[in-house]
Amino acid sequence: MRPMTHWKKIVQDSVTTPEELALRFKVDCSALEEVIATFPMRINSYYLDLIKTVGDPIWRQAVPSPKEIRDSVCMADPLAEEDLSPVPNLVHKYPDRVLFLVTNECAMYCRFCTRKRKVGTARMHISEDTIQAGIDYIRTNSQVREVLISGGDPLLLSDERLDSLLSRLHAVPTLEVIRIGTRIPCTLPMRITKELTAILKKYHPLYINTHFNHPSELTPEAAMACTRLADAGIPLGCQTVLLKGVNDDPKILSALFLGLLRLRVKPYYLFQADLTKGTNHFRTHTTTGIALMRKLIGNISGMAIPTYALDAPEGRGKIPLTPDYIVDQGVELRFRNYLGKLCTYPENGDPL
Ligand SMILES: *Cc1c(COP(=O)(O)O)cnc(C)c1O
Numbered sequence: 648m649r650p651m652t653h654w655k656k657i658v659q660d661s662v663t664t665p666e667e668l669a670l671r672f673k674v675d676c677s678a679l680e681e682v683i684a685t686f687p688m689r690i691n692s693y694y695l696d697l698i699k700t701v702g703d704p705i706w707r708q709a710v711p712s713p714k715e716i717r718d719s720v721c722m723a724d725p726l727a728e729e730d731l732s733p734v735p736n737l738v739h740k741y742p743d744r745v746l747f748l749v750t751n752e753c754a755m756y757c758r759f760c761t762r763k764r765k766v767g768t769a770r771m772h773i774s775e776d777t778i779q780a781g782i783d784y785i786r787t788n789s790q791v792r793e794v795l796i797s798g799g800d801p802l803l804l805s806d807e808r809l810d811s812l813l814s815r816l817h818a819v820p821t822l823e824v825i826r827i828g829t830r831i832p833c834t835l836p837m838r839i840t841k842e843l844t845a846i847l848k849k850y851h852p853l854y855i856n857t858h859f860n861h862p863s864e865l866t867p868e869a870a871m872a873c874t875r876l877a878d879a880g881i882p883l884g885c886q887t888v889l890l891k892g893v894n895d896d897p898k899i900l901s902a903l904f905l906g907l908l909r910l911r912v913k914p915y916y917l918f919q920a921d922l923t924k925g926t927n928h929f930r931t932h933t934t935t936g937i938a939l940m941r942k943l944i945g946n947i948s949g950m951a952i953p954t955y956a957l958d959a960p961e962g963r964g965k966i967p968l969t970p971d972y973i974v975d976q977g978v979e980l981r982f983r984n985y986l987g988k989l990c991t992y993p994e995n996g997d998p999l
């Protein structure tokens with residue numbers, strides 16, 4: 648087999664300047680320069696090779712747009728993560744689980760990123776001290792049953808640092824489940840090495856939620872990464888973001904979700920885009936999302952259907968947005984089925 652280029656080299660070879668991008672595509676360098684002064688660009692060579700034409704769904708996720716710095720609607724931290732952090736880079740919003748940010752780097756910088764305010768910039772300070780403070784917080788707050796390790800992208804840490812982090816978390820007796828949020832299987836699948844999976848499988852129950860947004864991201868390399876993780880007994884989920892011009896189409900979403908299912912990845916959430924400054928051009932109307940869900944439900948495997956959810960502004964939590972099937976609830980329930988046909992179901996007993 649042809650040896651795969653080492654993942655560190657692929658990240659090192661990332662396109663980070665307009666001039667480098669201009670070697671492959673026709674771009675307006677000065678307009679790009681202005682955007683990346685605020686929001687950095689990193690497109691690693693693997694993800695760059697997935698772009699077929701200027702403006703395609705891969706391009707839109709990776710290449711900065713002048714619209715990012717003309718967004719007068721959205722806000723830097725719409726989920727109020729900074730206000731909900733008892734120690735730096737740890738967000739405690741729900742009673743029994745915390746979000747723990749362990750790196751500010753990613754294998755590429757997605758233009759629609761929720762943490763665009765800080766990911767990939769010097770505005771996100773993560774050190775061994777803040778990581779230890781997070782672990783100490785989890786150890787002393789015994790109601791925390793689950794930790795969601797995120798960033799940035801945690802799988803961009805070295806094997807040694809990841810092993811050390813996971814072993815310290817795994818040693819907390821009150822912590823029941825470790826969940827890793829990572830886009831690496833999509834954006835840098837060669838990072839999922841045999842050595843990495845051997846480390847991860849020591850810390851079960853360990854779940855991974857990855858992040859694919861378009862069927863053209865489901866490459867043979869991505870399939871290999873997901874196979875390795877699934878074979879290590881790691882349940883895989885996917886958190887897709889609904890993005891205008893990328894995947895706001897029923898055929899694209901069903902191809903994505905069915906493709907993920909074939910790779911043993913369960914679609915978990917389809918997120919309504921957050922109100923993050925610099926990403927307004929990606930937002931769709933929520934009626935679009937609900938209409939898309941209605942087209943999927945019943946027509947494809949229920950296992951391929953994620954929950955469409957809005958992460959409510961100001962840290963109010965994730966709210967499922969579901970098509971309404973109920974027409975009327977009395978002595979009988981009247982509803983429309985997935986084909987739009989009016990149906991009834993006789994009720995029994997009194998309402999709660
Ligand atoms: C999304 C999120 C979680 C996890 O929520 P689930 O619904 O369990 O996936 C936990 N903490 C924070 C702060 C979050 O934003």
Ligand code: SF4
Nearest residue numbers: 753756757760799830
């Ligand atoms: S991989 Fe995740 S954290 Fe990193 S830029 Fe993309 S969306 Fe943001």
